[in-house]
Amino acid sequence: MANSPSPGSTALLTDHYELTMLQAALRAGTAHRRSVFELFARRLPEGRRYGVVAGVGRALDALERFRFDGPTLAVLADVVDGATLEWLESYRFSGDIWGYAEGDAYFPYSPVAIVEATFAEAVLLETLLLSVYNHDSAIASAASRMTFVAxxxxxxxxxxxxxxxxxxxxxxxxxxxxxxxxxxxxxxxxxxxxxxxxxxxxxxxxxxxxxxxxxxxxxxxxxxxxxxxxxxxxxxxxxxxxxxxxxxxxxxxxxxxxxxxxxxxxxxxxxxxxxxxxxxxxxxxxxxxxxxxxxxxxxxxxxxxxxxxxxxSGHPTSGFVYKLVAREDEAGTMVSVAKRSVDKASVGGRKYALRRRNPSGTASAEVVGIGTPPVDDGDDRTLLVPLVRDGEVVGRESLDDARARHLSARAELPVAAQQMSRGEPVIPTLHL
The missing domain is CATH 3.20.20.70 (Aldolase class I)
Structure with a gap:
């Protein structure tokens, strides 16, 4: 079993095309362009009023073990070329990740996680992050509805x-x-x-x-x-x-x-x-x-x-996607980019988010600022917190903290969130 990948490495919990994109970008000289990727859901599972962010802690643990050791590289020997293997050998994520804290609620187009790094560093995390967030958030969203009615x-x-x-x-x-x-x-x-x-x-x-x-x-x-x-x-x-x-x-x-x-x-x-x-x-x-x-x-x-x-409970995935929303151009300027496909459009630009609340503390909207943070009118709550800074995990917390946050976030939602009947998201998402 000398060529078996390390059981501690998470680097192969990914898709083949992440590596072939990396190879092509390295050859083209675009791999090191500064980039911003965003993890979000275009819609909630059908009929759901809100979603719950979960898996943040697991994703951070997996990121720390995302390393291409000798046995892992051996698996990739006929997947990518020698230059790419050499680059992977020294891979360490050195960028920043911001995201919704674990246990918080999310809505369509909420920027649940934002990854800022070079294209090469960030693109490799797509499948890993999606697999963790999609599964864990689906379970937590179902669990929240169950504990709500219980x-x-x-x-x-x-x-x-x-x-x-x-x-x-x-x-x-x-x-x-x-x-x-x-x-x-x-x-x-x-x-x-x-x-x-x-x-x-x-x-x-x-x-x-x-x-x-x-x-x-x-x-x-x-x-x-x-x-x-x-x-x-x-x-x-x-x-x-x-x-x-x-x-x-x-x-x-x-x-x-x-x-x-x-x-x-x-x-x-x-x-x-x-x-x-x-x-x-x-x-x-x-x-x-x-x-x-x-x-x-x-x-x-x-x-x-x-x-x-x-x-x-009928929705085993959250429908999260991971899209490039901004990148550096040839002149070194950050520009917004967005997918325009019918029914699969994304919104370009680095996002900031807050939950607008009325004076009594009840949520009324998910406000997403593009390029600049939306203005807090005094009752609102900022949603993005630092998870990784310069490659180092800074957002790790206890499960009890996440559990308490969920109860607080759920309590601030309008009463319609408690309804089990099918319906639209309990608050709208506004882009500014």
Whole structure:
């Protein structure tokens, strides 16, 4: 395995044409022109009112490991020429990156990330940045809608078995940013400090000679505060056995099938009748934001969400693109450039952004200045923060900071942001 790329390098998490563009630009003498690339979405996923920026921290980690070591270059030996390989060997991003902070909301044409560097340095980051931002923001946007409608009831991320193993870790992280309280994924716990939780599956009940034996084994091991799964056989009988085994101090029961709303009412009444008034009811089973909203009036205490979360609840990507919006000309002057294709147009020029808010603090518009920052009227909030300066990461922060920011950013949106019905972005984007 001597020619295998380094497992720590992220340089091959890219597309072939990034390298062929680099080679052609090096030969043409244009590779070192100062350039500005912008990462943005032309539109939100259909029907969504807002999006959530996530993956910023992961992108910064990946940037620091974007290095072309010997084994990595060996993979590229028949992709680009010798001069390009020599240039790649010493590659270090030395430019600046500005962006929306993790957890913030975004809207169509929000300049979510701005990369300022030479063309050669910046173009190589296109696929890496897009893959991280597109995935993580899609998950966080779905998660935000779920936690919005869940209110004070906690949401548990449990979708690891429904997606790629590495996507599962990223999804758990993004969901936590957007308000989920815990994850079932232990790699997310180890890498990012996301709190983990879990008790047992149906197989544990089926392993034992009786449901009561399974409950006794779990309570003996994990204590009476555990969550017992009560829908393997007969729900009412399982609830009776659960309280008999654990006592009225049983922590919770979990329902994973059937009409969850109806069952929750029946189980709540049964638990209360048995004296287990403090025992919580957790529901799982292909929940999405609409199912959670439908359960708002049911006596449910928490939601476990899997498939719909890790697939973005119908929108597994955010639609972000990465476009050159300004570059140096032959005279050394920065000029705006823009793609003009029908339905795929971009807006040229280096962008600045703020969220216009009324005196009560409610957002009213996403204001994007071209070339110069828009003027803050006193109630507004500047959106772009420094992430990388002269090649050094300066914008790293804790997940808890991103999580708190999300709650704050979501709270400043108009009340229509809470609607689950399809609609337009909750605030317009204005270019100045």
């Amino acid at each position: 209110g004070d009831r906690p949401c548990i991320e449990m979708g690891s078995r429904r997606t790629h193993e590495e996507a599962a870790v990223a999804a758990a992280r993004a969901a936590y940013v957007a308000g989920f309280t815990t994850t079932s994924n232990l790699a997310a716990r180890q890498r990012y400090g996301v709190p983990s939780a879990g008790t047992s599956a149906h197989s544990f009940t089926l392993l034992h000679d009786s449901e009561a034996d399974a409950f006794r084994a779990q309570v003996t091991s994990l204590g009476t505060g555990t969550t017992l799964l009560v829908d393997t056989y007969d729900v009412a009988e399982a609830v009776r056995l659960a309280v008999e085994v654990a006592g009225t101090g049983l922590g919770a029961v979990r329902l994973d099938s059937g009409d969850l709303g109806l069952l929750a009412h029946e189980v709540r009444a049964q638990l209360d009748g048995l004296g287990a008034t403090g025992t919580r009811i957790i529901v799982t089973s292909d929940l999405d934001e609409f199912a959670i909203a439908a359960l708002a009036s049911a006596p449910v205490d928490g939601y476990g969400v899997g498939t719909e979360l890790v697939t973005g």
